[in-house]
Amino acid sequence: MILTVTANPALDVTYRTTALRPGESHRVGIVGRSAGGKGVNVARVLRALGEDPVCVGFLGGSTGAEIRELLDRAGIRHEFLPVQGPTRTTVTVVDDSGATVLNEPGPQVSAADWRSLADVVATLMSPGDVLVISGSTPPGTPPDAVASLVRDAVEMDVRVVVDTSGPTLLAAADAGADVLKPNAEELRAATQVTDVRAAAGALLDRGAGLVVVSLGEAGVVAVGDVEGVRQIWTAAPPEVLTGNPTGAGDAAVAAISLALGSNHRPDGDAVSSVAPRLHDVVALSGAAVMAPVAGDFDVPTYQRLLARTDVKETHATR
Amino acid sequence: MILTVTANPALDVTYRTTALRPGESHRVGIVGRSAGGKGVNVARVLRALGEDPVCVGFLGGSTGAEIRELLDRAGIRHEFLPVQGPTRTTVTVVDDSGATVLNEPGPQVSAADWRSLADVVATLMSPGDVLVISGSTPPGTPPDAVASLVRDAVEMDVRVVVDTSGPTLLAAADAGADVLKPNAEELRAATQVTDVRAAAGALLDRGAGLVVVSLGEAGVVAVGDVEGVRQIWTAAPPEVLTGNPTGAGDAAVAAISLALGSNHRPDGDAVSSVAPRLHDVVALSGAAVMAPVAGDFDVPTYQRLLARTDVKETHATR
DSSP states (O other): OEEEEESSOEEEEEEEOSOOOTTSEEEOEEEEEEEESHHHHHHHHHHHTTOOOEEEEEEOHHHHHHHHHHHHHTTOEEOOEEOSSOOEEEEEEEETTEEEEEEOOOOOOOHHHHHHHHHHHHHHOOTTOEEEEESOOOTTOOTTHHHHHHHHHHHTTOEEEEEOOHHHHHHHHHTTOSEEOOBHHHHHHHHOOSSHHHHHHHHHHHTOSEEEEEOGGGOEEEEEEETTEEEEEEEOOSSOOOSOOTTHHHHHHHHHHHHHHHOOOTTOOHHHHHGGGHHHHHHHHHHHHTSSSBTBOOHHHHHHHHHHOOEEEEEOOO | OEEEEESSOEEEEEEEOSOOOTTSEEEOEEEEEEEESHHHHHHHHHHHTTOOOEEEEEEOHHHHHHHHHHHHHTTOEEOOEEOSSOOEEEEEEEETTEEEEEEOOOOOOOHHHHHHHHHHHHHHOOTTOEEEEESOOOTTOOTTHHHHHHHHHHHTTOEEEEEOOHHHHHHHHHTTOSEEOOBHHHHHHHHOOSSHHHHHHHHHHHTOSEEEEEOGGGOEEEEEEETTEEEEEEEOOSSOOOSOOTTHHHHHHHHHHHHHHHOOOTTOOHHHHHGGGHHHHHHHHHHHHTSSSBTBOOHHHHHHHHHHOOEEEEEOOO
């Protein structure tokens, strides 16, 4: 089973207008209202692939109620904890020249809310399951909250994928997360190391099992150790894909969590599970770029890319 | 009793950001979430003045549920009819250089929904009461819907104020509304007459009792007939007010509806009730400009303007 944690989910509202002009009034069309937030997007991709993931995190207010309803309608299981404040809305205004995004901060949560979340996660997970922790944390989150979830999971023999940024990314590495999935910018900002491979290596040295870095159009690079030797795997899409990059990282995390969960050998570590499946990570991520809404992917693109993407392995020079 | 009809209410969400840049992502602060729509704003102003108005109209979805909750919390009575689609949200992004507004169209309503609304209005109203019909109508509204509400009210000896635009404004005049409150631009657009006094006269000729035109900083001009002679009343604020003009028209309507409702003489028509109270219309409208949120007004400004605004009466030359 794959469990995704979205501590700061969002109701994603998309508007369409001809041209967004600051200072003016606009009549907008509503393109969609969907359940969003990185972990929710991961779950939607997994559900579309026939998996039965469970979403957890915090929800509140009328926006939270609407997200529950949208997940029910999509047949996605969820065990969100109620919080006082309303769940944030993310407004995306699409006009003829691009997309403008307005991100609310999210409601305040407490240390007690996080302890309740840890209890829910512990109740739902069994050894061999995969825990995905994605996205930002809401105001009030204790600094150690995500790392503590990672440690609990490692102790329960649950595999953990973390897609986050800043100090939380470093703390997840320290706590021994199986896979970290930052993008290049997040990785550099958190480690203060410019070279992507060296920066990924710094997270391995802290305790992570494998670091998969998404590079946008250039695909992914993964860095991990095999019998004490640092190895690098790369995979790039065989064609240029232009579309909506929002959600591409979440699709990558969905592919990583599937690879982790499908390796049932007792000695199956993050490297041996995920590195050979990096073409799947690139294909699903590219297929997400071709879908208009984050959490969706284009099936023909996925199949085409899956057949035509290769994984290359090299030794790291350090 | 004053009953306000808001066929297309809105959940008004206000964001604050430093500078809105099209094509970019923004972290925004939430300034407020309030129950909006013109008739709802009128009711909020009336409630703050110690009245006990009732709001009716259509509400749906989680946004509709939030509006009910906000009205309950404000102690404003409401008898909204449930509709299928979600009530619209209006997003206002305030940055250092001004306000950018995103208006959703609102949910689809049917002719049957409007018949139910007419039944609710008929049940709640008694002779001498005041009916306020404000704002746009949602998609699916039959062309005659507002005019039909006006005719029913006139038949019941209920006084009617209508604040709307386009063909609906003309239809409300034809149906014999006691007071129409367009702004100058709406008046010109609906009548295709450039001169404001002549345009207001055209609405009187169609059947309206009094036309009060809001002129922004210049105050208001009202046109009506007294014993067959066309008269003009003007009132202008004694000082320049800069602030948030959204909701100033709704405050004007609140003052008009109070003037209509407080004249209990059996021969009290719209002209004799409202024309002498135009200084109140200007004062409350100006006090609304000084409040940051539509539906609120600044009490000291109201009191100051009320004492210092005069109403001037002239004969119309036609």
